[in-house]
Amino acid sequence: MQASGLSAPRGRETSELQGRGLTARRSATSDKTTEGRSSSFCRTRTFRLKRGGKAAAASTARASASWKSGRKFRTRLIVRAQDEERSYETFWAEMESLVLKLYEIEAVKFGNFKLKSGIFSPIYLDLRVIVSYPDVLRQVSEAMWKAVENKAQFDVTCGVPYTALPIATAMALDHNLKMLMRRKEVKDYGTKKAIEGHFSPGQRCLMVEDLVTSGMSVLETLDALNAVKLVCTDVVVLIDRQQGGKENLKSHGLNLYSALTISEILDILSKHGKLTDEVVKSVQDFIAANSVTVKPKTAEKAKPKRLSYEERGALAKNEALKRLYQTMVEKKSNLSVAADVTSATELLQIVDKVGPHICCLKTHVDILDTWNDEIAASLVDLAQKHNFVIFEDRKFADIGNTVVSQYSSGVYKISEWSDIVNAHIVPGPGIVDGLKQVGLGKKKGLLLLAEMSSAGTMAKGSYTEETVKIAEENPDFVIGFISVNPNSWAKKCKDGSLVHMTPGIKLQRGGDGLGQQYNDPKSAISRGSDILIVGRGVYRAEDPKLAAQEYQKAGWEAYLSEL
Numbered sequence: 001m002q003a004s005g006l007s008a009p010r011g012r013e014t015s016e017l018q019g020r021g022l023t024a025r026r027s028a029t030s031d032k033t034t035e036g037r038s039s040s041f042c043r044t045r046t047f048r049l050k051r052g053g054k055a056a057a058a059s060t061a062r063a064s065a066s067w068k069s070g071r072k073f074r075t076r077l078i079v080r081a082q083d084e085e086r087s088y089e090t091f092w093a094e095m096e097s098l099v100l101k102l103y104e105i106e107a108v109k110f111g112n113f114k115l116k117s118g119i120f121s122p123i124y125l126d127l128r129v130i131v132s133y134p135d136v137l138r139q140v141s142e143a144m145w146k147a148v149e150n151k152a153q154f155d156v157t158c159g160v161p162y163t164a165l166p167i168a169t170a171m172a173l174d175h176n177l178k179m180l181m182r183r184k185e186v187k188d189y190g191t192k193k194a195i196e197g198h199f200s201p202g203q204r205c206l207m208v209e210d211l212v213t214s215g216m217s218v219l220e221t222l223d224a225l226n227a228v229k230l231v232c233t234d235v236v237v238l239i240d241r242q243q244g245g246k247e248n249l250k251s252h253g254l255n256l257y258s259a260l261t262i263s264e265i266l267d268i269l270s271k272h273g274k275l276t277d278e279v280v281k282s283v284q285d286f287i288a289a290n291s292v293t294v295k296p297k298t299a300e301k302a303k304p305k306r307l308s309y310e311e312r313g314a315l316a317k318n319e320a321l322k323r324l325y326q327t328m329v330e331k332k333s334n335l336s337v338a339a340d341v342t343s344a345t346e347l348l349q350i351v352d353k354v355g356p357h358i359c360c361l362k363t364h365v366d367i368l369d370t371w372n373d374e375i376a377a378s379l380v381d382l383a384q385k386h387n388f389v390i391f392e393d394r395k396f397a398d399i400g401n402t403v404v405s406q407y408s409s410g411v412y413k414i415s416e417w418s419d420i421v422n423a424h425i426v427p428g429p430g431i432v433d434g435l436k437q438v439g440l441g442k443k444k445g446l447l448l449l450a451e452m453s454s455a456g457t458m459a460k461g462s463y464t465e466e467t468v469k470i471a472e473e474n475p476d477f478v479i480g481f482i483s484v485n486p487n488s489w490a491k492k493c494k495d496g497s498l499v500h501m502t503p504g505i506k507l508q509r510g511g512d513g514l515g516q517q518y519n520d521p522k523s524a525i526s527r528g529s530d531i532l533i534v535g536r537g538v539y540r541a542e543d544p545k546l547a548a549q550e551y552q553k554a555g556w557e558a559y560l561s562e563l
């Protein structure tokens with residue numbers, strides 16, 4: 001490798017472009033163009049070394065002019081700051097300081113670098129040097145933590161060799177995270193493990209990488225983690241090179257979070273007069289001309305299209321499930337509002353407002369200040385008026401004999417007014433038999449809690465798999481699941497009609513301080529959800545009707561994009 005006379009070490013950045021199954025989408029002129037510019041890169045480098053005087057002042061002025069035009073950049077940062085629940089000023093100061101440090105320690109370099117593939121690149125990222133600067137290492141790991149905190153859901157993290165291992169370790173130490181390590185070379189003696197550390201199959205794993213270009217090395221790690229039955233849906237990196245990695249990972253079901261993007265680095269360095277407009281432009285051109293797409297390994301690996309709600313309804317064996325799909329199609333809504341207010345009067349008012357936008361109303365009858373047959377009748381009237389089904393989120397969890405009475409009798413007489421109820425499978429299959437005894441004749445349906453949205457949930461791995469077995473043994477009565485990440489386990493379920501209802505949904509990701517973890521509508525649907533359950537995002541909104549309308553639109557568009 002050459003770098004304007006410098007010799008740069010071989011690195012992941014160079015080899016990633018050459019991995020298996022890669023297609024580099026470069027314009028026919030891109031190689032020529034970059035080579036043609038090589039002398040100007042040399043000038044840039046010389047300028048940087050001899051900085052000072054008039055030339056520097058002129059260049060700084062040019063750079064800051066380009067900076068001032070960067071309104072879009074500022075808007076992007078404001079959105080990211082909000083997303084990370086931080087003030088724009090703090091967010092900006094931290095990002096600026098990190099980028100300047102990375103530049104100072106030459107983790108980010110500009111020049112004319114010949115990559116292993118023969119392509120010349122005007123930018124080179126050598127993040128391995130970070131280990132020699134403990135303050136930078138900590139700053140990097142903290143920025144990555146903030147990029148992913150409250151967004152990704154995981155039980156363990158896994159550092160990808162080699163550069164990301166110290167970063168993942170720093171993050172694990174500072175935030176008390178359980179960490180695993182992927183071995184690059186699997187030993188042919190001893191335990192022969194590809195993944196080191198303690199974990200259980202079914203646990204969710206966050207991948208920690210230094211940078212992403214095509215996403216190839218992340219996908220290799222994904223294979224290794226999946227092979228030991230770890231579930232991966234999220235990846236965090238320090239730098240997204242914006243060369244297609246995010247899109248490639250998305251097509252493999254992975255969400256990418258990055259502390260920095262190349263555009264942000266360019267903007268900050270340009271603002272500080274470290275780069276000329278010419279260099280900024282050359283890097284932008286290079287990135288645009290060298291996006292990389294990863295071919296799915298085999299045709300079967302390509303994400304299969306989903307069955308439409310109409311098709312699922314046609315497969316459904318249970319009356320309540322058929323009704324639910326039909327309602328969704330008629331109303332173009334996959335939204336279920338959890339109207340968790342405690343006043344019965346307020347409940348009826350909210351339901352009348354959000355009714356036109358929902359396919360399903362979710363209730364918690366036992367939190368209401370009062371309950372009687374008239375309130376039940378009013379709810380049923382509203383369900384008819386606005387065409388939605390009622391799901392009482394009772395979460396039954398007792399033996400069969402007891403749930404018979406809990407479902408049919410007592411103050412609430414749930415089976416008389418709700419179309420759907422749900423149950424934990426903790427007691428074993430007898431709970432389904434008990435509920436079925438009451439509900440099947442009344443054309444009701446049952447959801448099983450396969451997963452939960454709260455942090456530290458025990459509903460995972462073999463527990464989740466057991467719910468699939470019980471569902472398949474009761475196709476007449478079990479209509480689906482409460483799930484969070486169904487794409488990672490529901491393949492085992494042969495019945496394609498079963499519905500996945502997902503709580504913990506908000507347009508703004510994050511948590512509630514009591515364990516709830518929020519996903520946004522698009523990512524929930526892309527993880528296999530069919531119906532989005534939204535509580536506080538709607539009933540706490542200033543205008544619940546408008547909020548319901550927004551969630552309806554977001555959920556429906558996300559569904560259409562999957563077909």
Ligand SMILES: O=c1ccn([C@@H]2O[C@H](COP(=O)(O)O)[C@@H](O)[C@H]2O)c(=O)[nH]1
Nearest residue numbers: 338452453454503504505516534535536
């Ligand atoms: O795993 C679960 C199961 C049920 N819920 C219920 O969903 C709503 C969520 O309300 P938000 O205000 O949107 O957080 C609520 O009724 C929960 O009891 C869940 O959150 N997670």
